[in-house]
Amino acid sequence: MKMFFVFVVYAEASDEYIVAAFKKSGFKAYTKMGGLMGEGEESEPKLGTHYWPGNNNALLLAVRNEEIHPLCELVRELKAEHPRAGLRAFTFPLEEECV
Numbered sequence: 001m002k003m004f005f006v007f008v009v010y011a012e013a014s015d016e017y018i019v020a021a022f023k024k025s026g027f028k029a030y031t032k033m034g035g036l037m038g039e040g041e042e043s044e045p046k047l048g049t050h051y052w053p054g055n056n057n058a059l060l061l062a063v064r065n066e067e068i069h070p071l072c073e074l075v076r077e078l079k080a081e082h083p084r085a086g087l088r089a090f091t092f093p094l095e096e097e098c099v
Helices: 012-024 065-081
Strands: 003-011 031-036 056-064 088-094
Touching: 003 012, 003 065, 012 031, 012 056, 012 065, 056 065, 065 088
Parallel strands: none
Antiparallel strands: 003 056, 003 088, 031 056
């Protein structure tokens, strides 16, 4: 079975809405990392400082090949609904699942 690793980054302030949308769409298995800092091309820097307040969160998901298109559609919808959330998603081939 071909799978992909998906890395989703978004503003911490949008966490509740983003996670709820993923769960509602059937993407319930994930690992979440919080307190991330960085700068992107589509949003203000989130550096956890007085000048650049806020942080980012990231969701890490392993999804089957047939789930990639629905997941990308979800990300596009969420980006349109919340343009200031700095939502971005990246996919990487998942070579092996060690169980």
